[in-house]
Every structure is written in structure tokens, then in C-alpha cells.
Amino acid sequence: MYDTFQEYLDRKIQLNNDEKELIRSVSILKKLRKKQYLLQEGDVWKYHAFITRGCMRTYAVDDKGVEHIIYFGIENWWIGDRESLLSQTPSRLNIDAIEDSEVILFTDPNFEMICSKVPAFRDMVHTIISKSLNVNQNRVLSSISKTAEEKYLEFIQKYADFAVRIPQAMIASYLGIKPETLSRIRNAIARR
Amino acid sequence: MYDTFQEYLDRKIQLNNDEKELIRSVSILKKLRKKQYLLQEGDVWKYHAFITRGCMRTYAVDDKGVEHIIYFGIENWWIGDRESLLSQTPSRLNIDAIEDSEVILFTDPNFEMICSKVPAFRDMVHTIISKSLNVNQNRVLSSISKTAEEKYLEFIQKYADFAVRIPQAMIASYLGIKPETLSRIRNAIARR
């Protein structure tokens, strides 16, 4: 299970054995069953989490009880609530497993310790956050400029690898449309 | 003009005189008239830009020629296209001045140099990017979960300080709704 993460690191940066061991020594392995929460609204998020297996989502629930998914993550993706972590305030978000999953957790102090002792790791993290910002900006642009169908086509093209693993209703939620609408859109696409 | 930036730095971090001078020595001051471009679609963005005066916007133009504003910036905000900068590819975005404005530019190499020589500066930058990611995630959430009116109310509440400086049609563009719709929404709010 840790192998997945080690391979990820090896692909991204070069580390000596001491550094590898330092990182490994503070990692916390956690298994999640389908539907199990990793973070529940109201709790304060304390970690940096890396998914080694499975599929997860981050979502908010509005006052009408409707879920709005803002993020999907699979193997080799990070997941968490940086806002809650940064401000140490109760999260407005939920994170749970769409499939049985495995994650590696680092407490924030340990994560910061790694960042300070392993510059390459710190740089990698900053690159990830920076790219993540780009992704989110593009998503904002799509959401204000595209039709429901365009958003869906962009989604399955961009996330072809895991789009098939996610229930349609969840994709609809992520796109900000209703499941019925997505069903009709797919139907319309299929019949041409 | 540089004072605004120096005061910003003083508010955020503690620097000795050498560090301050280092940063100042590589800053490029630039004035922009209303409507003047700082970045035009197709060009590669090369800088890190800080606004010391005025009001600016970042937007994309779709295939129908419609502008979609993804970002507003005023005094003490950073602006740019990190995606183009990072990948050194032509930008899909335009940045221009809504009011006569002044910006401070740092070339990417100089900016990186500052980051490496002044850790406090580097940390500040990472904090900004991290918070910016939060802001964008929240914006995604609003855009998939709120009505046009809710989005507008959130906008003027969140950006009360500069919302008044921005033409209504641009606010509509930022929210992903039509100017006519925003006009009607404001009307409806006013008459109750």
C-alpha cells in the first residue's frame, strides 16, 4: 500500500534513503470502506492525505440537503480540506469513499517537518498546489461559460480514466446539473 | 508608487534593508491607462504582477466573441496567468485595466531569485497561492450550487470594497449571468 506512494514520489522527485525513510516513518495508513467518511462537516481537518487506492469525493451539503461535489480523487491524487486545515476551523465539507479505498495521512506538523527538511518535497507540493489553482480557475471559466453538454463532454474527455468509475448522478452533481438532465444529455449525444 | 508595495510587504513579513533593496532593485513599474492590456490572448505571460493602484480584470473570450471574466484585482492584489507562465505557452486569457492603473512587475527568474534568497517572501507567496486555491474552490462551489441572485449577493458582500467600482455588466460576466438578468435581480432586491 505504501508502495504506491513511494512510486509516486520516485516519479516526481529524487530522494536519498534517509529522506525516503523520514517520510515513511511519519506516514499513517488508513483503509476506508465504500461510503466511509474521511472528513465530516463540522470536524476540523488535520491532515494531508494521499490516495493509494480507490476513489473518493469532496462535497458540501446545502440547506436543502442537496450534495454538491467539488472534487473527485483516485489513486495518486491528494485530497483534503486545505481551508479547514489552514484556519483550523470546522469544515463545511465532507470527504468520503466512493469505492473501498486506501489513503496515506500525514499530520500537518509532520508534513511541515518533511517540507522543511526535504526541499524537493516542498517544491513538489508547491507545484501541485499551483497546478491545482490553475485547474480550479479553468473549472470556474467552464462553469460560467459553457452549457451543460459542453461541461459534460469536457469532463469525460479530461477525466476519461476515472469518469467511468463514478456514478452518473455524482458526475451531474460535480457539473452543477441534475441527474435527469445528464441522462438526457447522454441520450442526445448517443443518438447522433 | 512603489510605496504601496513596500507597505504591503511590511504588513505581511519582516525584511531587513538588504532584502527590501533586493526586491526593489528588480521591480519594474508600469502604468496602464483604462482599457490598456497587460496581457493579450496568444502572448506568453512572463511576470508576477502586483497592482499598486487601479482596478483590473482577467477574462477569456469564447468562440462567439463573448467575454467571460474570471478575476478582478485592485490595489494590493496580484494578477497574472500562472498557467501560461508555468507552461510558457500562449495564454488563452486577457488582462486589462478597468481604471487607470499601476502595476509592479517581476520577471519570473527575478521572482524565483527573490523566493530563494528571501524565505519569508517565498512563504508569503505560497500562502497567497494556497488561499487563492481556497477562494477558487469556494467559487466553484457557489457556481454549482447557488442561484444567480445568491451569487450576486455573495459577490457584493464578499467584495463590498470594490464591487461599486466595477460596471454592472462586468459583474454579470464574472457571475456567469447576462447583464439583463443582473439588472432584474437588482431591481427585485431593491423593491423589497
Added chain:
DNA sequence: TAATTCGCTTGATATAGATCAATTTATTTA
């Protein structure tokens, strides 16, 4: 100061997507 342009409003109508309800199909669970 008249003319022009721009930003905003208002009205009439159209439409994408939502809602509600009933089935059908697929997936879990007993």
C-alpha cells in the same frame, strides 16, 4: 452644447435545464 456612445433598464418571448412522478434497469444484500 450638441451629438454620440455607453451602461443600464424594461418588455416580450424563447429555451435550457429543473422539477415531479412513474418506470425500468442495475446493484446489493439477505
Added chain:
DNA sequence: TAAATAAATTGATCTATATCAAGCGAATTA
């Protein structure tokens, strides 16, 4: 493997927002 539950489809109707067009007032420009 049957029963139960959840996910997806389909139809009818509704509604928020878009579109198109005209008009108005304020700000710029001639």
C-alpha cells in the same frame, strides 16, 4: 437467487435565465 434497494431513464410540465429589441439617462467626445 430472490428480494430489496439504489441508479438511471423517460415523460409532462414548470421556471429561471437567455435572447432580442427598444428606450433612457449619464458620460464622453466632437
